Amino acid sequence: MSEFLQFLINGVAVGSMYALIALGYTMVYGIVSLINFAHGEFMMMGAFIGALVLHRLQGTPLVVALLIAMLASGLIAVVTELVAYRPLRNQPKIFVLTAAIAVSVLLQNVARLVFGSSAVAFPASFPEGSIAFDSLGIWIEYSQLIVLCLSLVLMVGLWLVVNKTKIGMAMRATSQDLEAARLMGIDTNLIISFTFFVGASLAGAVGVLYGMQYSVDPLMGVQPGLAAFVAAVLGGIGSLPGAMIGGVLIGVIENLVAGYLSSTYQSAITFLILILVLSVKPSGLLGRMTVVKV
Amino acid sequence: MLEAHGVNVYYGAIHALKDVSLRVEAGSIVTLIGANGAGKSTALRALSGLHRTSSGSVKFSGQELSSMPAHRIVRLGLSHCPEGRHVFPRLSVKENLELGAFIIKDKAAIKASLSHVFELFPRLKERLNQAAGTLSGGEQQMLAIGRAFMAQPRLLMLDEPSLGIAPILVQEIFRTIKQISVSQNMTILLVEQNANLALKIADYAYVLETGRIVLHGKASELAADPRIKAAYLGH
Ligand SMILES: Nc1ncnc2c1ncn2[C@@H]1O[C@H](COP(=O)(O)OP(=O)(O)OP(=O)(O)O)[C@@H](O)[C@H]1O
Ligand SMILES: [Mg+2]
Numbered sequence: 001m002s003e004f005l006q007f008l009i010n011g012v013a014v015g016s017m018y019a020l021i022a023l024g025y026t027m028v029y030g031i032v033s034l035i036n037f038a039h040g041e042f043m044m045m046g047a048f049i050g051a052l053v054l055h056r057l058q059g060t061p062l063v064v065a066l067l068i069a070m071l072a073s074g075l076i077a078v079v080t081e082l083v084a085y086r087p088l089r090n091q092p093k094i095f096v097l098t099a100a101i102a103v104s105v106l107l108q109n110v111a112r113l114v115f116g117s118s119a120v121a122f123p124a125s126f127p128e129g130s131i132a133f134d135s136l137g138i139w140i141e142y143s144q145l146i147v148l149c150l151s152l153v154l155m156v157g158l159w160l161v162v163n164k165t166k167i168g169m170a171m172r173a174t175s176q177d178l179e180a181a182r183l184m185g186i187d188t189n190l191i192i193s194f195t196f197f198v199g200a201s202l203a204g205a206v207g208v209l210y211g212m213q214y215s216v217d218p219l220m221g222v223q224p225g226l227a228a229f230v231a232a233v234l235g236g237i238g239s240l241p242g243a244m245i246g247g248v249l250i251g252v253i254e255n256l257v258a259g260y261l262s263s264t265y266q267s268a269i270t271f272l273i274l275i276l277v278l279s280v281k282p283s284g285l286l287g288r289m290t291v292v293k294v
Numbered sequence: 295m296l297e298a299h300g301v302n303v304y305y306g307a308i309h310a311l312k313d314v315s316l317r318v319e320a321g322s323i324v325t326l327i328g329a330n331g332a333g334k335s336t337a338l339r340a341l342s343g344l345h346r347t348s349s350g351s352v353k354f355s356g357q358e359l360s361s362m363p364a365h366r367i368v369r370l371g372l373s374h375c376p377e378g379r380h381v382f383p384r385l386s387v388k389e390n391l392e393l394g395a396f397i398i399k400d401k402a403a404i405k406a407s408l409s410h411v412f413e414l415f416p417r418l419k420e421r422l423n424q425a426a427g428t429l430s431g432g433e434q435q436m437l438a439i440g441r442a443f444m445a446q447p448r449l450l451m452l453d454e455p456s457l458g459i460a461p462i463l464v465q466e467i468f469r470t471i472k473q474i475s476v477s478q479n480m481t482i483l484l485v486e487q488n489a490n491l492a493l494k495i496a497d498y499a500y501v502l503e504t505g506r507i508v509l510h511g512k513a514s515e516l517a518a519d520p521r522i523k524a525a526y527l528g529h
Contacts (some may be wrong), residue, residue, distance in 0.1 A: 023527065172385060180380040180381070180382065181382075183364060183373070183398045184368065184393045184394060184445070185366075185368040185369055185445065186393075187365045187395060276403065
């Protein structure tokens, strides 16, 4: 039992990071119907930029580095949309999907050129130690606690922006009916840029957290990017709560599989579950679309 | 107030509007009638900036609109209630109306137009927190008109407000349109397939056939015109 609870805690901690990345997939899909395959690379860029800031500007508070990483990831995404996706918006979907894959590879190679191809340690790390719950036989690492708290803060922040601000209202309107939104006087191109910015800055924050826990390398966005994509589809692409629930679920499932079976089957079983869920409910757990347009 | 001159619009190779010219005088109700596929919606889309014109000019209160994006045109006071309603389905009635007033900063003015919309369409008030997508077709049409009204436009363009709505409700909606025009002194450009009704409330009318204006004149005169009677009024 305590073993199970421990896997659960570990799963929720990783899953909350997947959830943050999945939010970006789902927001972008909701507004331009695009699976942004370069999204994992925005996370990787965030990790590198956070590391760079801490490395070059010794003494920068971690929070400031985190904010700079989020800002930079967001801006990279805005430029990506402007240069690579927007010109293809009225073309068949496959064009812009291809562009997204190209951007993904491009960003990986840019990182390799600028930062080198080997993994580097992040200049900062989480405080060591954990809180133990002896009666239950489980413990929570400080790092997990920080990840959970920060994820919660970011998710609440996102929720407030989307539901309580004028720009959030414009985002919801644009994602439900782009033309009608234009007729309301909403600059939908600006809203699309903003959506890319917000989604990628969440991914950038995860990049820093990931870097602090593991290390930083040009391909570090691939696995979490894929897991988060699966999470977004599982939760119902286009749905923000779906992305959060999907992310946590994938994290938990991965940890249970790795704990009880073997970590080599982790991804295979994750995909199996995705296929099972989609065959029963093609729109995902909280999705409303009947067809997922990829 | 609005003056289009020699407007051409293409969808790829399809020439949807051919040298269309029309005028809308301030304070009037002008209707644009025509059969399915004549290009009526295309005309409104061109005027509101949803679709680019390939040539011609559109002037609204002296300002050239033809290369202006849609979200700026509405700020000049030209509001477009699109065909098929296009309410935001998962937003509430209230949020839809608030979005109608997206361009308006003055909170008191928004409140005033909101209560005005409730006067025009009391049903919307009863359904304030209902998701717009769950409203009936007629209620959605009321919401779409109310939403366009919330922008406090000087010119309100309505695309087939009678589409898919029970006859009794159509009467009600047309009465409201007339009321908006009279009491708010709002200029209206009304696109309709229901020529009978449209000609009754309009001052002036244009007839569109396969992308071309083939006839125009006072609504009362067109209603009596034998060609119109034969083609559009079913006599
Ligand atoms: N997006 C589009 N792509 C290609 N052709 C289009 C498009 N929209 C409209 N058309 C064509 O342009 C012509 C005019 O269409 P439009 O929708 O303006 O007609 P309408 O008069 O509004 O008809 P209805 O009364 O059925 O609404 C039609 O032949 C239509 O097929
Ligand atoms: Mg039409």
